[in-house]
Each structure stands twice: as structure tokens, then as C-alpha cells.
Amino acid sequence: MVGVETLSATAYRDRSVYERERRAIFGCEWLVLCRADQLATPASSVAGMLAGYPLVVIRDDTGELRGFHNVCRHRAGPLTDDGDGRCRGGFVCRYHGWSYRQSGTLSRARDFGDTDAFDPTEFPLWAVQVAAWAGLVWVNLDLSSPGFEEDLAPFVGETDGFPLDRYEFRHEQTEEVACNWKTYVDNYLEGYHIPFVHPTLNAEIDASQYAVDARDRYCIHSAPARDGARNLGKWMWRWPNLAFNLYPNGMNVERIVPVDASTTRIVYTFFFARGTDAATVDATRQVSVATLAEDRVICEAVQRNLDAGVYETGRLSPKHEAGVFQFHELVRSALGR
Ligand code: FES
Ligand SMILES: [Fe+2]
Structure with missing residues (x-):
């Protein structure tokens, strides 16, 4: 690696480079969102931003971890405030009150009017991958990226003995x-x-x-x-x-x-x-x-x-x-x- 150049200064200041990084790096790699102890009990949730992506992870009533973009399918309202919360029964969007199940499916579009041309099954929350390891909750925004165990196996192996x-x-x-x-x-x-x-x-x-x-x-x-x-x-x-x-x-x-x-x-x-x-x-x-x-x-x-x-x-x-x-x-x- 003798004589190798650094990244250019532009890469550290240009907003268009950052936008590309959001998609090409933070949008498809495993990232830590929060701690596992924050999701210790069923129906607990944690919402937060990662590189400009609003996210929410929950432990559902069956004990499974699930994660979603914290973005309503109606007009992009937030499902929950950032920080620790509860999601008993799912989410009710804070803008116009659409209701989502813990699985992410849309259960009700409140007072929507004539719904003949509207199929709620077409509007589930956008899911993300979730994993828990080392007391941390990890997410990967790209559902087609390799799973946590496959992707991080060599890194996880380094912790053997601790x-x-x-x-x-x-x-x-x-x-x-x-x-x-x-x-x-x-x-x-x-x-x-x-x-x-x-x-x-x-x-x-x-x-x-x-x-x-x-x-x-x-x-x-x-x-x-x-x-x-x-x-x-x-x-x-x-x-x-x-x-x-x-x-x-x-x-x-x-x-x-x-x-x-x-x-x-x-x-x-x-x-x-x-x-x-x-x-x-x-x-x-x-x-x-x-x-x-x-x-x-x-x-x-x-x-x-x-x-x-x-x-x-x-x-x-x-x-x-x-x-x-x-x-x-x-x-x-x-x-x-
Ligand atoms: S934006 Fe969520 S209900 Fe309107
Ligand atoms: Fe240092």
C-alpha cells in the first residue's frame, strides 16, 4: 500500500457524496441502532435516526424483533416519536391516525371515505432486517443484503473467549x-x-x-x-x-x-x-x-x-x-x- 492516496477532500464535504453514501453504505450494511436491553419486554419499541433514515425496532407480543422505516405509507407521517416507547397493538400514525399491526400490515385507514379503490394490503410498512448480538440491536435496511450471521461471522468469531x-x-x-x-x-x-x-x-x-x-x-x-x-x-x-x-x-x-x-x-x-x-x-x-x-x-x-x-x-x-x-x-x- 506504499504511496496510496487518501480519499479526496471533496468526499468529506460534498453533500451529494453523502447522499450516495447513505444509499450505498448505510442503506445496505448492518448497523447498530440501539441496545438490546431497551427492547427487553414484549411491545417495547425504540425509534431513532441512522444516517438520515428514520427507523423503529420493536419486540412484538410473541417476543420477535421486527424493524421498520418510521414512515407512514399515507403521507410519510411518523409512527412513533424518537426514543423508547410502547407498541401494544401496533402503531397509530401521529399525523392522521392510520393503524398498523406489529407485523407492519395496515389494519385501518381511519375515516378514509370510499375505499373501493383502496386495498390496505398494498400499504404495509417498509420492513428492515433486524438482529440482536452482543447486547446490541442491529438493522440492515436492505432486505436483499446477506443476513447478520452470514455477513458478520468473521467479526463475531473474533470475540470468542470474551x-x-x-x-x-x-x-x-x-x-x-x-x-x-x-x-x-x-x-x-x-x-x-x-x-x-x-x-x-x-x-x-x-x-x-x-x-x-x-x-x-x-x-x-x-x-x-x-x-x-x-x-x-x-x-x-x-x-x-x-x-x-x-x-x-x-x-x-x-x-x-x-x-x-x-x-x-x-x-x-x-x-x-x-x-x-x-x-x-x-x-x-x-x-x-x-x-x-x-x-x-x-x-x-x-x-x-x-x-x-x-x-x-x-x-x-x-x-x-x-x-x-x-x-x-x-x-x-x-x-x-
Ligand atoms: S401520514 Fe400517516 S396517517 Fe397520514
Ligand atoms: Fe484518537
């Missing part, structure tokens, strides 16, 4: 960063910046030996601790927008969610082994949040410079930026180069 089923949700934090989602992902995918951006982290690990091993649409990061201690964790990234960091006593997951072409929401979720004390949770959270604050400053500065129109492309380090290279290749491939 007791994910013993981890439980403890804390979640959401931040907005004023940069394109790829600016933030690029930054996550290399340790090259650690000596300059993260002094505390740099004191703990030998960043010159920070390695990123690119695999099948994911990569694994590793770095030796300066005190010679073996690092028992596994830091991973999964295409297109998930950082997934495993430790013997828990994991943290960072969702890098585009809000629009120039704003990115970071949802940081912490899971710990049952019984982990509050002080440990808080200490881990504080380290992660401090690192995120340092990354925010540099990512926002980089975005200003990408927007300025001076820089067009640069070169990736063969030693440090294999992860960034893989990511740029996946973006190029998704967008048809």
Missing part, C-alpha cells in the same frame, strides 16, 4: 462532533496521532508499535503497554461505523453515526461484567470521554481544513495507516470509485 453474555449495560453517552463521519472514522483507524493528540494514552502505550491488522471489513488494533504488561483487550472496528473494544471485564462500543454531511453523532456505550463496582465503571468512562474530547478537537480542526479547499488528497503511511487505507478502499468500492 464472555459477552456476562457483560451488562452500565452507561451511555452521546456527543456531536462537527465533522464528516469519515473524518472521525479515519482518526479512529490509526494510532499514528497518539503521541501528538493523546498525551495520557501515549504515556501508557508504545504508539510507535501500534499495529492495525485489516481483515474482512474489520480490523484489529493492538499496542504494547510501556510497562511491558500484556494488554488483554481487543480493540476492533467494523465497517462502516462501529468501534468495538473488548476487555476481560467488559466492552465499550462507539457508534459513529452521520447526522448530515458535516455532523457526526458519537454514541459511546459501556458494558461491564456483572458485579463490576461503580468506581471501575466511572474510571473507564472518564478515560474514554477524555480521549474522545481530544479526538473531537483534532477532527473538527481537520474538517475545517478539508472544507477550506486548499488540500485535495494526501498520502497514507505504510507503517501506520493500513486501517485507513482499508476504509478508503471500502468507501471507494461502495461508491463505485
Whole structure:
């Protein structure tokens, strides 16, 4: 990969590129929408936006997970407000009151008038694929994309040996960063910046030996601790927008969610082994949040410079930026180069 060019600055600021990414990446890849504990009971629902797509996932009365676009088939009203909710009996659109069953079929178009030429079976909600794994609920908007188990098998296999089923949700934090989602992902995918951006982290690990091993649409990061201690964790990234960091006593997951072409929401979720004390949770959270604050400053500065129109492309380090290279290749491939 010697001498490989970065994506062009245009790709980080052009709204038409973002629109293409919404369809070609976020519209057909497995993405985390929420946590599984938010859908623990029958008739619970969670609605939220992913890359401009309004979505709702539910646990129906039989215990099945289902997912839909949160868009009514009448005139595009919302079925439910964003956030946690209930869907006992299904949904009633908040605009004119059309009713949908939990299966997504339209049960009633309220006070519609002469319905001779109207067949409700032609207007079910648009369904999406749903899966649950690692305490997270995943969606894929494209019904023809490979299923979760097929698509993520190699990535899921990397977690063998970590007791994910013993981890439980403890804390979640959401931040907005004023940069394109790829600016933030690029930054996550290399340790090259650690000596300059993260002094505390740099004191703990030998960043010159920070390695990123690119695999099948994911990569694994590793770095030796300066005190010679073996690092028992596994830091991973999964295409297109998930950082997934495993430790013997828990994991943290960072969702890098585009809000629009120039704003990115970071949802940081912490899971710990049952019984982990509050002080440990808080200490881990504080380290992660401090690192995120340092990354925010540099990512926002980089975005200003990408927007300025001076820089067009640069070169990736063969030693440090294999992860960034893989990511740029996946973006190029998704967008048809
Ligand atoms: S938009 Fe949903 S009932 Fe009119
Ligand atoms: Fe960083």
C-alpha cells in the first residue's frame, strides 16, 4: 500500500457524496441502532435516526424483533416519536391516525371515505432486517443484503473467549462532533496521532508499535503497554461505523453515526461484567470521554481544513495507516470509485 492516496477532500464535504453514501453504505450494511436491553419486554419499541433514515425496532407480543422505516405509507407521517416507547397493538400514525399491526400490515385507514379503490394490503410498512448480538440491536435496511450471521461471522468469531453474555449495560453517552463521519472514522483507524493528540494514552502505550491488522471489513488494533504488561483487550472496528473494544471485564462500543454531511453523532456505550463496582465503571468512562474530547478537537480542526479547499488528497503511511487505507478502499468500492 506504499504511496496510496487518501480519499479526496471533496468526499468529506460534498453533500451529494453523502447522499450516495447513505444509499450505498448505510442503506445496505448492518448497523447498530440501539441496545438490546431497551427492547427487553414484549411491545417495547425504540425509534431513532441512522444516517438520515428514520427507523423503529420493536419486540412484538410473541417476543420477535421486527424493524421498520418510521414512515407512514399515507403521507410519510411518523409512527412513533424518537426514543423508547410502547407498541401494544401496533402503531397509530401521529399525523392522521392510520393503524398498523406489529407485523407492519395496515389494519385501518381511519375515516378514509370510499375505499373501493383502496386495498390496505398494498400499504404495509417498509420492513428492515433486524438482529440482536452482543447486547446490541442491529438493522440492515436492505432486505436483499446477506443476513447478520452470514455477513458478520468473521467479526463475531473474533470475540470468542470474551464472555459477552456476562457483560451488562452500565452507561451511555452521546456527543456531536462537527465533522464528516469519515473524518472521525479515519482518526479512529490509526494510532499514528497518539503521541501528538493523546498525551495520557501515549504515556501508557508504545504508539510507535501500534499495529492495525485489516481483515474482512474489520480490523484489529493492538499496542504494547510501556510497562511491558500484556494488554488483554481487543480493540476492533467494523465497517462502516462501529468501534468495538473488548476487555476481560467488559466492552465499550462507539457508534459513529452521520447526522448530515458535516455532523457526526458519537454514541459511546459501556458494558461491564456483572458485579463490576461503580468506581471501575466511572474510571473507564472518564478515560474514554477524555480521549474522545481530544479526538473531537483534532477532527473538527481537520474538517475545517478539508472544507477550506486548499488540500485535495494526501498520502497514507505504510507503517501506520493500513486501517485507513482499508476504509478508503471500502468507501471507494461502495461508491463505485
Ligand atoms: S401520514 Fe400517516 S396517517 Fe397520514
Ligand atoms: Fe484518537
